[in-house]
Amino acid sequence: MTSTDHTPTSTTGTLAEAQIGMDIGGTKTAGLVLDRDGRIEAEVTVRTPSGIDGVLDTAAQVVATLAERTGRTVQDFASIGVGVPGQVDRAKGYLRYAYNIGIEQIDLAAQIEKRTGIPVSIDNDVTAAAIGAVHLMQLGGTVAYLNLGTGLAAGYVVDGLPIRGETGVAGEIGHLPIDSLGRPCPCGQFGCLETVASGSGLKTYWPAGGDHPGRVLLSAIAAGDADAQFALDHLVEGAASAIRVLGFTLDPGTLVIGGGLRLVGDPVIEGIRSTLRRWEAESPFFAQLHMSERIQVLPEDSPAAAVGAAIASRS
Amino acid sequence: MTSTDHTPTSTTGTLAEAQIGMDIGGTKTAGLVLDRDGRIEAEVTVRTPSGIDGVLDTAAQVVATLAERTGRTVQDFASIGVGVPGQVDRAKGYLRYAYNIGIEQIDLAAQIEKRTGIPVSIDNDVTAAAIGAVHLMQLGGTVAYLNLGTGLAAGYVVDGLPIRGETGVAGEIGHLPIDSLGRPCPCGQFGCLETVASGSGLKTYWPAGGDHPGRVLLSAIAAGDADAQFALDHLVEGAASAIRVLGFTLDPGTLVIGGGLRLVGDPVIEGIRSTLRRWEAESPFFAQLHMSERIQVLPEDSPAAAVGAAIASRS
Numbered sequence: 001m002t003s004t005d006h007t008p009t010s011t012t013g014t015l016a017e018a019q020i021g022m023d024i025g026g027t028k029t030a031g032l033v034l035d036r037d038g039r040i041e042a043e044v045t046v047r048t049p050s051g052i053d054g055v056l057d058t059a060a061q062v063v064a065t066l067a068e069r070t071g072r073t074v075q076d077f078a079s080i081g082v083g084v085p086g087q088v089d090r091a092k093g094y095l096r097y098a099y100n101i102g103i104e105q106i107d108l109a110a111q112i113e114k115r116t117g118i119p120v121s122i123d124n125d126v127t128a129a130a131i132g133a134v135h136l137m138q139l140g141g142t143v144a145y146l147n148l149g150t151g152l153a154a155g156y157v158v159d160g161l162p163i164r165g166e167t168g169v170a171g172e173i174g175h176l177p178i179d180s181l182g183r184p185c186p187c188g189q190f191g192c193l194e195t196v197a198s199g200s201g202l203k204t205y206w207p208a209g210g211d212h213p214g215r216v217l218l219s220a221i222a223a224g225d226a227d228a229q230f231a232l233d234h235l236v237e238g239a240a241s242a243i244r245v246l247g248f249t250l251d252p253g254t255l256v257i258g259g260g261l262r263l264v265g266d267p268v269i270e271g272i273r274s275t276l277r278r279w280e281a282e283s284p285f286f287a288q289l290h291m292s293e294r295i296q297v298l299p300e301d302s303p304a305a306a307v308g309a310a311i312a313s314r315s
Numbered sequence: 316m317t318s319t320d321h322t323p324t325s326t327t328g329t330l331a332e333a334q335i336g337m338d339i340g341g342t343k344t345a346g347l348v349l350d351r352d353g354r355i356e357a358e359v360t361v362r363t364p365s366g367i368d369g370v371l372d373t374a375a376q377v378v379a380t381l382a383e384r385t386g387r388t389v390q391d392f393a394s395i396g397v398g399v400p401g402q403v404d405r406a407k408g409y410l411r412y413a414y415n416i417g418i419e420q421i422d423l424a425a426q427i428e429k430r431t432g433i434p435v436s437i438d439n440d441v442t443a444a445a446i447g448a449v450h451l452m453q454l455g456g457t458v459a460y461l462n463l464g465t466g467l468a469a470g471y472v473v474d475g476l477p478i479r480g481e482t483g484v485a486g487e488i489g490h491l492p493i494d495s496l497g498r499p500c501p502c503g504q505f506g507c508l509e510t511v512a513s514g515s516g517l518k519t520y521w522p523a524g525g526d527h528p529g530r531v532l533l534s535a536i537a538a539g540d541a542d543a544q545f546a547l548d549h550l551v552e553g554a555a556s557a558i559r560v561l562g563f564t565l566d567p568g569t570l571v572i573g574g575g576l577r578l579v580g581d582p583v584i585e586g587i588r589s590t591l592r593r594w595e596a597e598s599p600f601f602a603q604l605h606m607s608e609r610i611q612v613l614p615e616d617s618p619a620a621a622v623g624a625a626i627a628s629r630s
Contacts (some may be wrong), residue, residue, distance in 0.1 A: 087603065141481050142478075142480050142481045142485070154564075158473075158476075158478055161473075161476070163457075163473055163478070163565070164566075165457050165565055165566020165567070165568075166456050166457045166566050166567060166568030166609075167566055167568075167603070167604070168566070169562075169563070169566040169603060169604055170457070170564065170565050170566040171564065171566075172563050172566075172600075173563050173564055175563055175598075175600050175601065176559070176560060176563045176564075177559075178493065179495070180494070187598050187599070187600035187601070188597050188598030188599060188600060188601070189594070189597065189598045189600075189601065244491070244492075245491060245560070245564065246564070247484075248484070248487050248488050248490055248491045249469075249485065249486065249488055249491075249560065249561070249564045249565070250478070250480055250485050250564070251479075251480020251481050251482055251483070251484040251485040251486075251487075252480070252481060253480075253481030253482075279504070282503050282504065283490075283502050283503030283504045284502070284503060285487075285490050285502035285503060285504075286490065286502070286503070286504065288402065288482070288484060289482070289484055294481075
């Protein structure tokens with residue numbers, strides 16, 4: 001770590017001990033600076049153009065903007081952590097199958113390092129969000145993070161250590177088939193959890209909801225749209241099933257619900273809790289997990305994935 | 316740790332650094348001495364009488380026998396690790412719901428400590444077997460252990476660290492419902508994995524198989540018993556489903572199959588592999604986990620749970 005003669009903007013850390021965290025998503029990229037005490041010093045959000053060049057330009061631009069806003073040069077940062085959708089080989093810094101940012105495969109860490117000159121680590125965005133949620137919500141023990149977004153996936157942190165699996169695929173529970181009579185999933189299987197408990201599932205069950213069905217779901221239900229109600233019921237039951245899977249496999253003391261669909265609010269969150277309570281009443285064995293009481297919701301506008309990516313870049 | 320003037324029976328360790336490991340099961344209790352290099356120095360197996368007194372007497376007897384066989388006094392052992400079925404609160408040394416050894420609840424660690432005078436740690440038997448399998452089979456990375464026994468459950472070791480969950484229930488995937496139209500499970504749910512992929516599942520599908528259906532399954536199939544074939548097919552498909560659950564949730568680099576039903580042999584093990592290969596051919600997303608290639612089988616007569624319990628008693 002190099003010393004610097006810039007005036008620190010934080011009273012507790014030297015500039016060189018700060019990290020940049022970045023969450024590259026399908027529509028926007030969120031970046032932030034985390035100081036050595038884990039506090040957010042500056043944030044920026046920009047649109048993500050699709051494809052390799054767009055993503056790399058965006059990453060470089062976010063880094064430059066954060067340097068400028070915190071009175072640093074880019075080289076003053078200790079590291080950059082990047083959360084991305086897709087299959088991440090963290091050891092090699094390699095990203096595959098990141099279709100919603102228009103990338104088939106890329107040596108992402110090396111490419112961002114080349115443009116910025118500082119060490120880059122990459123992580124699956126849901127794992128990064130799990131790490132960030134643990135930090136921001138001050139959680140300990142066994143934590144599972146369930147991302148109820150366009151897709152469905154989970155991340156885990158156990159006693160402070162992220163669990164990523166052998167090839168970075170741990171937590172892809174959206175593609176667990178739970179109903180052999182269910183709908184076909186683009187993954188090639190049938191009745192995957194994601195076909196019901198996700199934004200893409202909502203679209204299938206309720207095409208009238210358009211591209212962002214979560215935003216108009218409650219008003220449609222209030223107006224008497226039976227298909228919207230049906231889609232919500234399936235979403236809630238599917239999400240509760242996902243939580244049951246996480247309960248029996250990992251026994252998390254805290255189950256954090258994140259992702260855009262959590263913002264639908266009580267009809268989703270309380271719906272999940274009451275579904276779990278019903279199942280707990282039916283099964284003492286399931287009841288011992290207390291999953292209905294272990295649910296917490298990631299606060300709105302929480303930059304969990306960017307924070308988690310920054311933290312993960314330290315190790 | 317106290318020093319001792321007994322002659323060491325191992326050339327590499329002092330006596331006081333040895334641990335006792337014990338696997339208390341429904342029919343028998345296996346005990347062994349693990350030296351400081353992790354080698355098995357002595358083994359003993361005795362019947363397990365049901366109920367609290369029977370279990371505690373058995374534990375004390377196993378410890379005394381192992382001391383005698385290795386030329387030690389009981390106090391020469393550094394610790395005792397015990398693997399038991401049921402819900403284990405490891406921190407408190409408390410065991411609940413261990414119905415197949417006839418125990419509702421007990422402060423097991425304290426009770427065995429009282430009878431032996433040395434520190435005792437307890438662990439769920441499947442988690443202990445996972446730890447032991449990692450040691451005996453020299454595995455690393457993310458390892459899941461699937462116990463195909465009377466019941467169905469899993470244990471995990473990630474980079475050498477056992478994952479037990481917040482309340483010791485992690486890995487109870489036998490009670491994950493996978494088929495809402497499936498058979499009722501004693502746990503209160505329907506279509507749990509354990510209702511098909513276990514010894515108890517075999518009994519339900521093939522009552523003619525008696526109390527140990529796994530031992531006579533292949534000969535019955537060879538003799539043309541269609542029910543036995545049907546039960547085997549369900550067992551194989553259910554076990555493959557359990558492995559798919561473990562794949563998508565944990566992405567284990569190695570999936571060890573343990574438990575008595577593994578000894579049915581190729582019709583089970585190769586049946587599982589070919590079922591997974593069929594699913595991999597249907598889904599590129601599932602194929603990326605390579606689960607069909609990641610399966611290993613715990614060797615016959617491997618005392619994995621006792622070894623794992625001994626190792627876990629060190630920390």
